[in-house]
Amino acid sequence: MALDIHRLDNGEHIFGLSDCYGSVDVIFAKFAKKTGRNIDWYGDTILDVSNLKFLMQLIDEYTNSTDLNKNKDATSAILGFRGILDMLVSKEISVKLVGD
Numbered sequence: 001m002a003l004d005i006h007r008l009d010n011g012e013h014i015f016g017l018s019d020c021y022g023s024v025d026v027i028f029a030k031f032a033k034k035t036g037r038n039i040d041w042y043g044d045t046i047l048d049v050s051n052l053k054f055l056m057q058l059i060d061e062y063t064n065s066t067d068l069n070k071n072k073d074a075t076s077a078i079l080g081f082r083g084i085l086d087m088l089v090s091k092e093i094s095v096k097l098v099g100d
Contacts, residue, residue: 023074
């Protein structure tokens with residue numbers, strides 16, 4: 001299972017989230033609850049920069065309210081995903097998430 005991140009403007013593949021990034025599901029669930037928009041591993045989702053910023057905010061809230069030492073693999077995956085989001089936001093790149 002993978003979720004590929006592509007630039008919306010030119011379709012360029014940026015990054016692929018694999019099963020090991022399943023830990024981000026907690027962030028995806030919060031995103032869906034607050035926005036009504038689902039991000040799933042089998043569908044396609046378009047996210048603009050404001051959505052990416054909101055995902056970063058959710059990650060920050062999660063990391064501030066969670067014992068990050070409990071599950072270091074999950075923490076690593078979530079923080080890695082945040083790093084990707086930060087790069088996309090800094091370059092103002094909207095994306096299409098393509099599930100398989």
